[in-house]
Amino acid sequence: MKRVLWGCALAIVVPLAALSVLIMIPVWRDNARLDALYKRASAYPLPPRTRHYFFDDDVLFAKNMTGGSGDYCDYRIRITLETALTAEEIRNYYGKTRIAGAEGKADISLWFEDPDESGLRRVIVQVFDSHDSDWDWRCSG
Incomplete structure (x- = not known):
């Protein structure tokens, strides 16, 4: 009798566990892509006379952050810096920046x-990337 109960339990649990793994594989993949993008963005060298304003960067994964229709997975990383450089110097520095996204080059916005009374200004560097949903349920529908 115990063997029959164990057999029934396994017949239910094993397919459910396999289905859960199949559903989660795209989620784990996209989480890894977001983590890798964050590592590339945060490892990029800062401009001269610039430092992190605080180390609580904003990292976000969502569907269609920029609006519109379609099944897209979007990644956004925002890093807040404090700099003595002018806005033009920062634009020139980040205008040459190439950070790889999930499938191509990530977009950078500033x-x-x-400037405050000491001449320092805060700047937010946003790194954005997007790709088709690739079966991630968070980006579908």
Whole structure:
């Protein structure tokens, strides 16, 4: 009798576990892509006279962050810096930046605050990448 119960339990549990793994494989892959993008973005050398403003970077994964239709997985990393450089110098520095995304080159955007009384300004460096959903349920539908 115990063998029959164990057999029934295994007949239910094994397929459910296999299905769970199949569903989670794209999630794990996209989480790894986001982590790799963050590592590449945060490892990129800072411009001169620039430092991290704080070490609590914003890392986000979501569906269609920029709007529109379609099944896209979007990755966004925002790094806040403090710099003595001008906005033009920062734009020139990051204009030459090449950070690999999941499938191609990631897009880089910049946001600036006005300089404070000491002449330092905060700048947000945003690294953005997107690709087709590749079966990740978080980006479908």
